[in-house]
Amino acid sequence: MAKMWTGVTDGVTSKIADDFNSSISFDSKMFKEDIEGSIAHAMMLAKQGIISNSEKDCLIDGLSGILEDLSSGKLEIDLSAEDIHMFVEQVLTERVGETGKKLHTARSRNDQVALDFRMYCKNRASEIKDLIKDVLRSLVYQAEKHSATIMPGYTHLQRAQPITFGHHLMAYAMMLLRDIKRFDSAYQSADVCPIGSCALAGTTYNTDRDFEATQLGFSEVCKNSLDGVSDRDFTVDFISACSILMMHLSRLSEELILWSSWEFKFIELSSDFTTGSSIMPQKKNPDMAELIRGKTGRVYGDLTAILTTLKGLPLAYNKDMQEDKECLFDACDTVKACLQVLAPMLEKMKAIPENMLLAAQKGFINATDLADYLVKKGMPFRSAYKISGTIVSECIDKNTVLEKLPLEEYKKHSDLFDSDLYKEIDLLTCVEKRISKGGTSVKSVISQIEYVKEFIND
Numbered sequence: 001m002a003k004m005w006t007g008v009t010d011g012v013t014s015k016i017a018d019d020f021n022s023s024i025s026f027d028s029k030m031f032k033e034d035i036e037g038s039i040a041h042a043m044m045l046a047k048q049g050i051i052s053n054s055e056k057d058c059l060i061d062g063l064s065g066i067l068e069d070l071s072s073g074k075l076e077i078d079l080s081a082e083d084i085h086m087f088v089e090q091v092l093t094e095r096v097g098e099t100g101k102k103l104h105t106a107r108s109r110n111d112q113v114a115l116d117f118r119m120y121c122k123n124r125a126s127e128i129k130d131l132i133k134d135v136l137r138s139l140v141y142q143a144e145k146h147s148a149t150i151m152p153g154y155t156h157l158q159r160a161q162p163i164t165f166g167h168h169l170m171a172y173a174m175m176l177l178r179d180i181k182r183f184d185s186a187y188q189s190a191d192v193c194p195i196g197s198c199a200l201a202g203t204t205y206n207t208d209r210d211f212e213a214t215q216l217g218f219s220e221v222c223k224n225s226l227d228g229v230s231d232r233d234f235t236v237d238f239i240s241a242c243s244i245l246m247m248h249l250s251r252l253s254e255e256l257i258l259w260s261s262w263e264f265k266f267i268e269l270s271s272d273f274t275t276g277s278s279i280m281p282q283k284k285n286p287d288m289a290e291l292i293r294g295k296t297g298r299v300y301g302d303l304t305a306i307l308t309t310l311k312g313l314p315l316a317y318n319k320d321m322q323e324d325k326e327c328l329f330d331a332c333d334t335v336k337a338c339l340q341v342l343a344p345m346l347e348k349m350k351a352i353p354e355n356m357l358l359a360a361q362k363g364f365i366n367a368t369d370l371a372d373y374l375v376k377k378g379m380p381f382r383s384a385y386k387i388s389g390t391i392v393s394e395c396i397d398k399n400t401v402l403e404k405l406p407l408e409e410y411k412k413h414s415d416l417f418d419s420d421l422y423k424e425i426d427l428l429t430c431v432e433k434r435i436s437k438g439g440t441s442v443k444s445v446i447s448q449i450e451y452v453k454e455f456i457n458d
């Protein structure tokens with residue numbers, strides 16, 4: 001494509017330089033936003049009397065046709081164009097003639113690219129929020145099924161206290177709710193309209209920036225034109241939100257990987273979300289969860305890339321800023337792909353409550369409750385603690401658990417033991433006693449589920 005910026009230069013550049021300079025191979029992703037922005041610009045120019053109404057109609061017809069043809073695939077992106085903005089304007093001029101050349105009045109590619117990119121971020125933030133809600137729905141579905149399924153809760157990856165599987169899953173739901181808020185905030189930070197800042201200093205034309213912003217669904221316009229063309233904070237906010245979300249997905253993935261190992265066997269992932277091994281027929285590998293964990297690294301890389309690119313830039317636009325796109329596109333596409341695979345994988349995951357219970361029992365995580373039983377019957381705590389400890393050692397020797405030790409064995413240690421002890425050390429009882437707000441009791445978990453459901457259905 002011939003260059004549109006042959007002013008003092010003759011526009012003859014080396015092919016190597018052209019390829020190096022070009023961004024169309026990736027910024028063509030923003031064709032929809034670019035064309036919508038141009039349509040609003042043409043409307044503003046006509047409203048202000050800068051172009052005539054018939055010129056506006058001609059521009060809008062041309063732009064709408066390009067949008068339709070690009071969406072249907074009828075029009076192919078010409079990779080020899082410098083970027084998507086040049087491409088659209090050039091095709092427009094080819095299609096509608098001289099009037100096409102009026103579109104770029106009172107704007108520059110600097111405010112145009114900032115506009116497109118902000119619109120792109122807003123659209124994607126909304127999509128990501130919907131995808132997070134899908135994952136939340138799967139978590140809620142499993143948590144409802146397992147609001148009373150006992151498992152060991154861990155600290156230091158050592159069995160600590162009995163909790164329910166539902167409670168554990170709802171912890172991740174709370175993280176994802178915060179992620180939704182982060183994407184709301186990334187949306188807000190992108191929701192400031194830069195168009196009309198022009199190259200850097202504003203324009204001498206009598207434009208109406210507020211009208212154009214409203215047409216495009218922006219809440220406000222940027223207050224300083226230099227800031228308008230050089231602010232990329234919104235991309236940092238967006239990729240930060242992506243990174244924190246990925247951190248959460250990665251932690252959950254790590255647990256799915258552990259839980260589906262033979263060492264735990266708390267869950268079984270559905271075979272349509274695992275892979276086999278080419279030589280070990282017994283293998284069912286949690287590749288999807290591993291990939292989510294792995295891809296977290298590249299999203300962090302995207303965040304580091306954008307922060308580093310921006311840190312030394314003088315005002316206003318610098319070509320370095322073209323580097324803002326690939327990291328954001330990558331972070332965005334990666335996050336979406338991870339959420340898309342996680343939602344059905346979680347929904348289809350099968351919990352194995354027997355194994356969770358066995359692990360909870362083997363951890364003797366009700367030994368304190370056993371001591372408390374004796375205390376309630378009048379024994380001093382220190383003595384009760386000692387007896388409880390001795391009984392735990394006996395169970396370990398006999399390869400049994402407190403719940404299964406016969407009453408006569410208990411009675412050897414104290415006459416205070418009676419058959420009601422089994423109720424007291426029952427793991428579900430231990431869980432049910434934890435009634436504090438946010439605790440692991442079934443009632444508390446159900447109210448956590450209700451809270452998340454309300455949020456999803458908002």
Ligand code: ARG
Pocket residue numbers: 023027082083109110113317319321322
């Ligand atoms: N492709 C460019 C980018 O993504 C568009 C802005 C170009 N502006 C300029 N003055 N060269 O940043």
